[in-house]
Amino acid sequence: MSALGGVVRSGVGRRRVQTVVIGLVVMIAVSAAVLGGSLMVASRAPFDRAFAQQRGAHLTAQFDATKTTVAQLSASMHATGVTAAAGPFPTASITPAAARNRATQSITVVGRADPGGPVDAVTPNEGRWVAGLGEIVLHTDSRLPKSLQPKVGDVLRLPDLAGSPTLTVVGVARSVSETAGGWVTPEQITALTAPAPGGGYQILYRFAKSATTAQVDAGRAAVEADVPAGALTGARSWLTTRTNSAGNTVLLVPFLIAFGVLGVLMAILIIGNVITGAVSTGTHRIGILKALGFTPGQVVRAYMVQALIPAATGAALGVVLGNVLILPILAQTNEVYGTADSGVAPSVNIAVLAGALLLVALTAWAAASRAGRLRTVDVLAVGRTPSPGRGQWAARLAARLPLPRPVTLGLAHPFARTLRSATIIAAIAFGAAAATFAVGLGTSLTKVQASENNADVVVQPGRPVNGPPPEGGPRGTSGPPQAPDPVAVAKAITAQAGTSGYSGIAETQVTAAGLPDALDILALSGDNSSHGYEMIAGSWFGQPNEIVVAKPFLTATQTEVGDTIVLVSNGTQLTVRIVGEVFNIQSRGMEILTAAATLTPAEPELRAMTYDITLKPGTDPVAYVEALDTALASAGATARIAEDEASELLLVINTLTTLLTLMLITVAALGVLNMVVLETRERVHDLGVHKALGMTPRQTIAMVIASVVVTGLIGGAIGAPVGVMLQRVIVGEMGRVTGFDLPASVINIYHPAELVLFGLGGLLIAVLGALLPAGWAARTRTATALRTE
Amino acid sequence: MTVPLIELTAVSRRYDEGPPALDDVSLRISAGEAVAILGPSGSGKSTLLNLVAGLDRPSSGTVTVDGVRVDELGEARSARYRRAKVGLVFQFFNLLDDLTVADNVMLPAQLAGMARGAAQRRAAELLDALGIGRHATAYPGRLSGGERQRVAVARALMNRPALLLADEPTGALDTASGEEVQQLLNDLHADGQTIVLVTHDLALARSCATRTVQLVDGRVAADTAAEPVR
Incomplete structure (x- = not known):
């Protein structure tokens, strides 16, 4: 093994906690970035992507079966400008009796043997496709409350038809092009339109040019020219469907951007802090390496590789974790958007992985090259304990506080390393802001949801x-x-x-x-x-x-x-x-x-x-x-x-909010843990002195915990208002993009007491992060600590 | 026969696979004695001191100080034992650089729960007695080596310990400062303070100690009474 390899190996092996923290932080940051990145991709032009995935119909045309023939219709599928077409599908209009709280209304059913095809490849959400007579697959719109959505197993009664036939819902599916209210087998259409021959045919067209209304109209004219006059009874442009679909999916975008930005900033901050800390604690070692003949370039390379080994491991695990976590969430966004995203886009994985490793490499390079440039004698001289003078004023002031001495000793610690403390305060502030924002956003959205329900009964x-079907009979209702x-x-x-x-x-x-x-x-x-x-x-x-x-x-x-x-x-x-x-x-x-x-x-x-x-x-x-x-x-x-039914969108947002908040809080706590580990390591000799003078393990824990109280409180005090501001901006933006003025009850959702609690959340993050190293400090053997110079 | 203040019985201390740092050492030290532990590097002097201070535990044997079985104490009890019974003085002072001289001295008392006001009075009294009262608000980094060691001694005496343990107290000092500290230890012993002193310095041992214990390869090679040079 080369000298450089040996240095790297021992560096990674000796600083196990630091190695694990780097790996964990990078892993969580990467998985959060994969989640955020994937969701931002998922919510970017969801209609267009879903439309592309389903090979949506640029024109959904309805023909009168009495005025044209199948042969003529088939000819229209090769009209000028048509690149693909599906059909002709027989259609019928049915009026099922009201069921599942739906008002009675007519729906157009289309006879399609299978959901695929060159145009409008329908995405089944639940159940299966129709296989025979008496079955129907209903079109679902996930933006509707669950109570209004069709359910597999429901039975539709058709009282207007002879013999009041029934259709059993065997599946629910979504056509982004909204080509039908339901689908049955082609044979079923015959039964639904009998005894009078009627109904019509549907053909779905894709055009070479379809970006503008004029282009779609030109395509329609070409199709219409191939069939007898008056045969085309109706046509719907995909542009109309797209305009109508904007709806509430745009709500997710500002929310995702907010969390994405929070996650990325937090990752940069913590990774930067952890790597800088790792190099700074190695400064004395760098001095020894230089004294042994290592060049500054070798030192920089050694420390970059030392940081990149756990970071690469963490990043790889983070990508795997992000890809696993995203699956259930994508299933929900697919329902909301009508998309068919099956996993993380490779570009997201690559960008996140490369970005994280680049960040680690740059931070390590910056920190190590600074140490590498220092004169060897200076590097050997600096090192472990902060220079006396830094933070002495804080120690003096803290000593006067009427608190137990271990607590006042700890309270002064952050002032000895102000830059490091500032980055940790920022990390805690991010965590507190994320928690405040998440709870606020959830409350706001719940209040919006609750506004749909103005009653108790x-x-x-x-x-x-509703309820179970009668004994031996199908589930349904007796009429409007x-x-x-x-x-x-x-x-x-x-x-x-x-x-x-x-x-x-x-x-x-x-x-x-x-x-x-x-x-x-x-x-x-x-x-x-x-x-x-x-x-x-x-x-x-x-x-x-x-x-x-x-x-x-x-x-x-x-x-x-x-x-x-x-x-x-x-x-x-x-x-x-x-x-x-x-x-x-x-x-x-x-x-x-x-x-x-x-x-x-x-x-x-x-x-x-x-x-x-x-x-x-x-x-x-x-x-x-x-x-x-x-x-x-x-x-x-x-x-x-009256029931409050959570919408799918709210579920998606709440799931994401909880997940991303937990990740941000964990990363913030890991940042604190890393800082306390560095502090403890740098102060291990002082710790030995304290213990030699009679500091008990419990007092040691109190001192270490107290050392993060100030950073936690300041971080919380900054983070909570930032979270409130973020909630106001994002909720306001959600209102703006959906065109609503939001009432004060949706925007002003924080009580002063809650804000204090969110502020104290920063302290909680800090204490959680400090608990583990506090335990290690308490268990450190006094003689060992005293020998550490 | 009076009960000894310190009693080590068949004490051994091994680290890993190497030879024992202390090997079957038995020693009794009475209250009021000033004992110098002498020996070359690696002879087990500091290990012996650590065991008496409760900073380390023997691999076998017993260590009893003022009736307390130090070898059986856990971390918390060992810390309380040090607060109550032991004052420690180190070769490199081990003062906390971010605390003032007074705050350094007050620390053991405050860890023991003494109120700040009472601790301040006791610290002032000690600093004055040791001739460094004027440095109370200074930081250790600004003091000479001798002055720093005086501060360390003041800190060690803060809780009025039965036993003062000093590990090479003059080892990091120039001659003049070393003599100051030597005189200080003499004065303390004269006032009845029990002192166990680990040193290479024969002159210091002769000057301060009433008895010298010579360690070689972890064993007691000689245990002799000495007439200190006054």
Whole structure:
């Protein structure tokens, strides 16, 4: 073995703790970077990536089967500009009875024998593809609450068709191109359209040029030219689908950027600190090596390799760990985005690995080359204990504190190595900021989620539709629900002990000038003053013809609170005044809220379908629901406890937040551990003196723990406000990208006492990091420590 | 026969595979004695001192100091034993550079739980008695070697120990400073302080000790009474 090899080997072997810490820190930093990097890739243009992965349809065309032939349709698949096409698939429209809380609505089903193909390769999320008659795969949108998503095993009844046939849901799948509401076998389409031949055909096209509306329109014209006039009954451009899909997936981006930046900065800081510390404790050894004839270049190389060995091991393990940890998270983002990412992009692995090793190499090079340039005599002279003079003022001040002496001795330690202490303070601050931010973000998002639920108890029409299927029969419902008798329901609710207030909710649709799509409007009745909604500006409606809306509505209609707008309902024009801006994320902020009387001229028969009830404090919701349900039996309604369903997106964010926060805190604690190990090593002789003078192991632990109290407190005091600031910026940015004004209750979620606790979190990180080396210091043999010079 | 302050019975100390640092040493030292442990490098002098101070444990045999079985003490009890019974003076002073002279001296008392005010008074008294009161607020790095060793002695006496252990107390000093320390140890012994002194320095041994123990290869080669030079 060469002299250099021997030096490296002994350096790695002798400083086992440092070697392990370097390896661990690099491992966690790399796995966090792999996670963050992968998620940033995953959330970059998710629609475009999912569209590419599924070979999405640039044009989804619907043809009238009575006006064209399969041969003509097949010819259109080779029209000018068409690069790939799938079909023709037979289609039918079905109207299943309401199930799983869904309002009755028609869905287009497409007959496809398999989910793959040259265009629109559908991604199955759950279950399997259809294999025969009586089966259906439903399209799912993971952005919907779980209660509204189809479930494998559900049975759809088709009361409009002869014999009321049923279709069993055997799978749920997602088509990014949104080409169908469901898929059955082609043979099933025949059964669904019999006895009258009808239905149509669907063809999915991909064009050579499709980036603009004009290009897609040109493709459509080419297709249309190949079929008889009037055969093309409808077509949807992928550009329209893309615009509509923006939705809440953009919420993840600012969040991921924040955590990504935190993780990378933290990794740089801690890796830099650990490597610099490793070289600085080796300064005396460097002096000896130089005295033996090592050149500065050899010294630098030795220390770089010494740092790179554990770092490379840690980085390799970190890449493996990151790749393992990302899998369940990618499964969730795939559901949210509709993507099909199966693992970490190789470019992310390579970039993170190379970046981490480069960082280690540069830091080691910078620190070792400084030591390598020093004159040998100086290097031999410097070394272990901090130079006297540094931090003496702190020791003097601390000695006057009315605390046990071991504690006051420890309190002064960080002031002897101010630069090192500053980097550790920064690391602890990062950890505290991450924890504060994570909890704040989770609370904000939970509050946003909770804003969708304004009730403690909900009254629904009909008797229970959920639960196990009847004995021997399929799970399903008997028909579309009817609005319960409003007088009877109101009487039952108001008579029930524990009722604080209630809102009757009738839902319908209106159009507004300048907006292409129909808008959901809730006509509210009852005695709840603002029905649980939070106002951003203006006031709640107080009389008919007043409405409250969310920011996206104001933006889309270019109106503001106080303006008047015309709504059209059932052909009747309703002039209404916007009296308030409310925080309401339903229908992506386009839902209108008004008094039931506003819609009476247009829809006199409109009745509340559901009722939201708030309970008086202390009321047992279970007992309340049981009693109210009994009272509602004659009114044809059912009471149930309102459930807060966490959305997939919230789950993804919460999972990531917890994981990344734990990683950042662990890295911060490892940074502290490394610092305390360095301090203990540098002060081992002083430690021996203390012990020789009668310092007990417990006092030693107290001294070492106290040595991180100041850094922990300062780090926490800096980190907690930074975390609050980060939470405000990120949550505000999430609101901005989704077009909402967020209420104070979503943004200002920290109580002063909580902030103190988060500040103390820095101390906790510091103490956790110091515990292990404190134990080692306590166990150090006095005679051994005294001999160490 | 009076009960000895220090009693070592058949004490051996081995490190790894080498020959024993101490080999079957038995020794009794009475209160008020000033004993110089002499011997060449590697003879086991410092090992013997460490065992008496509770800094190390024998491989076999017993060490009893003022009725305490030092060889049976754990780390915590050993620390409390040192606080209560032993004052240590080292060749290289072992003062803490980031503490003032007064803070260095006060430290053993404060570790034992003495209030800062009381410790300050006791430290001032000792520093004055040793002629270095004016340096109380200075840092050790600014003092001469002799002055530093005086500070170390003051620190060793802070808790009024029954036993003062000094390991080559003049080994790192120039002649003049060495003589100062020598005189200081004489004065302490004259006041009744029991002293065990490890040294190469025969002159120091003759000057301070009432008895000399000669160690060779870990064994007691001679144990003789000496008339100190006054």
